[in-house]
Amino acid sequence: MIITVTLNAAIDRSLVVPNIRLGHRHRAVEQTTLAGGKGVNVARTLKTLGQPVIATGFAGGATGTRIVEQLTRESILNDFVRIADESRTNTAIFDPTSGVQTEVNEKGPRVDERELELFQDKLLYLARGADIVVLAGSLPRNVPETVYGDLVRELRKFGVKVYADTDGEPLRHVLRAEPDGLTPNQLEAEEIVGHEFADDTDRALAIRELLDHGVTEAVMTLQDGCVAGVRHDGGASGPVGLHLLRARIDVRETVARIGSGDAFLAGMVAARYEGRTDDEALRYAVACGADATQRLGAGLVDPRQVERLVHEVEIERIPLDD
Known part of the structure; x- marks a missing residue:
């Protein structure tokens, strides 16, 4: 079983508005x-x-009720903690004429x-029957910034x-709690490392730095794929040692990029849940992320298209300079 944690769940509205201009009325x-x-x-x-999955987190007010009801309609098993304050609503606007995407995200409830x-208590109870837990997203107000790290230590x-x-x-x-996997995008990785990246060499060095903190698998998502690093201790999925890889797929015209990173992470987790190798997991994750850009709405993929895109993903090894 896989559990996903969303402490700052939301109702997400995605709009396509051609030729958007500030200060004007649009349809x-x-x-x-x-x-x-x-x-x-x-x-x-x-x-x-x-894949077998249960979604949990916080849900509050009428918006929280709507979140739970919608997940239930989608046949996604869920077990949220109800809170007093109102869950948030987010809005994303995509302009197809310019390709510009604008997002307005509320802070979330207290x-x-x-x-x-x-x-x-609920998460630790559910975790007794789980193989993988995914902690994802921002934190609502009043929740300490240490919470994900604390949860990693308890879940381990x-x-x-x-x-x-x-x-x-x-x-x-x-990162200090040494999770099994991290999947930052480039901006997030630059923030944690402390400088911008000029090329794949810089990205690979950043991935090695994340692995040096004790992370087993670190993947930096990019528009055309990812740079990944994995440490193996001799298990079935790879030989002992550290491996750096670059996965690429041709960038295609997108409908929207909202949630493509989430689809990538889901593909990675699904592949690892099934025990796939590093190459297979990266191909599958990149294919999920690429297919998600063809749809308006986060987390939407077509499994048949994903399987087709898997064969378009190229993998290369990045040499290690010790």
Whole structure:
């Protein structure tokens, strides 16, 4: 079983508005509304890929009720902690004439200590039957920035693999807790390392730095694929040692990029859940991320198209300079 955690769940509205100009009235030519937040998006993709998944986190007020009801309509198993404050609503606007995407994300609800304790108890209970837990997204108000790191340490006691996708201070804290996997995009990786990257050499060095912190698998997502690093201890999925890889796929015209990183993470987790090799997992993850850009709405993929795109992903080894 795979569990996804979304502490700052939302209702996500995606709009297509051609020739958008600030200060003017516009009409959307296409729109979609989905339950969202990074962990929810990951759960949606995992469900579509046929993987057993439960989504959990916080849900508050009428918006929280709508999130839970929508997930239930999508047949995504869920077990959220209800909170007093209202869950957030996010809006993304995509202009197809310029290719520019604009997102407006609310901060999210306030969560008190009792509600946080209830969630932690629920997650640790669910984790007893889980193989992988995904901690993803921003934190709602009043939740300490250490929470993901604390959860990683508790979950590891159960022998559960933990993948994390967040940014800022929560990312720094989760990195210190040595999760099994991290999947930052380039901007997030630059923030944690402390400088910008000029090329794949810089990216590979940054990945090595993340691995040196104790992470087993670090993957930096890019528009045309990813740079990945994996440490193996002699298990079935690869020979002993550190391996750096570059995965590429031709960049295609997109419908929207919202949630493509979440689909990538879901593909990676699904592949690891099935015990696939490094190359297979990266090809599958990149294919999921690429297919997600062809749809309006986060976490939406077509498994048949994903399988087709897998064969278009090229993998190369990055030499190690010790």
